[in-house]
Amino acid sequence: MSTTTPATADTPAPEFLENAGFRRFTVDEYHQMIRAGILIDGEPIELLEGWMVKKMSHGTPHDNSMDAFEGLLPALLPPEWFMRCQRAITLSDSEPEPDYAIVRGPRGRYRNDHPTPPDIGFITEFSVSSLRIDRVGKGRIYARAGIPVYWVVNVVDKVIEVYTQPSGRGDSAAYAKRDDYAIGTSVPVTLDGNTVGTIAVADVMG
Numbered sequence: 001m002s003t004t005t006p007a008t009a010d011t012p013a014p015e016f017l018e019n020a021g022f023r024r025f026t027v028d029e030y031h032q033m034i035r036a037g038i039l040i041d042g043e044p045i046e047l048l049e050g051w052m053v054k055k056m057s058h059g060t061p062h063d064n065s066m067d068a069f070e071g072l073l074p075a076l077l078p079p080e081w082f083m084r085c086q087r088a089i090t091l092s093d094s095e096p097e098p099d100y101a102i103v104r105g106p107r108g109r110y111r112n113d114h115p116t117p118p119d120i121g122f123i124t125e126f127s128v129s130s131l132r133i134d135r136v137g138k139g140r141i142y143a144r145a146g147i148p149v150y151w152v153v154n155v156v157d158k159v160i161e162v163y164t165q166p167s168g169r170g171d172s173a174a175y176a177k178r179d180d181y182a183i184g185t186s187v188p189v190t191l192d193g194n195t196v197g198t199i200a201v202a203d204v205m206g
């Protein structure tokens with residue numbers, strides 16, 4: 001049984017506890033700090049459930065798998081969709097920067113605003129040391145926002161975890177269904193409920 005301190009209104013969720021800041025901010029306050037130069041472009045910070053959370057650093061296995069994925073996915077996407085890498089999306093209480101977000105085009109529609117949930121087909125996070133954060137914390141955030149498909153590329157175990165059927169509100173938000181794809185299998189790429197192609201797990205894991 002976990003002994004991690006439970007979250008309260010003034011305490012980050014356990015997944016973010018070690019890396020979170022001192023108080024909660026609204027998305028608008030977060031944007032104001034960016035505009036004022038308090039937070040600068042490229043600063044390793046994400047807004048997660050109102051907390052400014054330090055982003056995890058990346059190692060070689062993480063980045064190698066990302067490189068492989070980046071070479072595979074774009075060819076499968078219909079013309080009205082494109083891939084954004086480590087760029088912000090705007091949710092009700094969060095502004096995460098997922099490793100990849102597959103969003104509706106055209107690209108120019110995000111000139112003044114980040115994508116929001118209706119714009120997003122699916123999200124992918126690559127995990128080595130951040131597995132609990134990605135599975136539980138970000139899983140809760142993405143499910144609460146109604147993101148229909150969420151992939152956690154578990155680089156350690158060489159498995160792609162696909163989460164679907166988001167449900168619940170607040171702290172109870174979660175994905176009702178999880179399918180694991182190991183080496184030797186292929187993952188369906190689904191957009192708007194339609195499978196547009198597949199990606200072999202072995203091609204991502206190397």
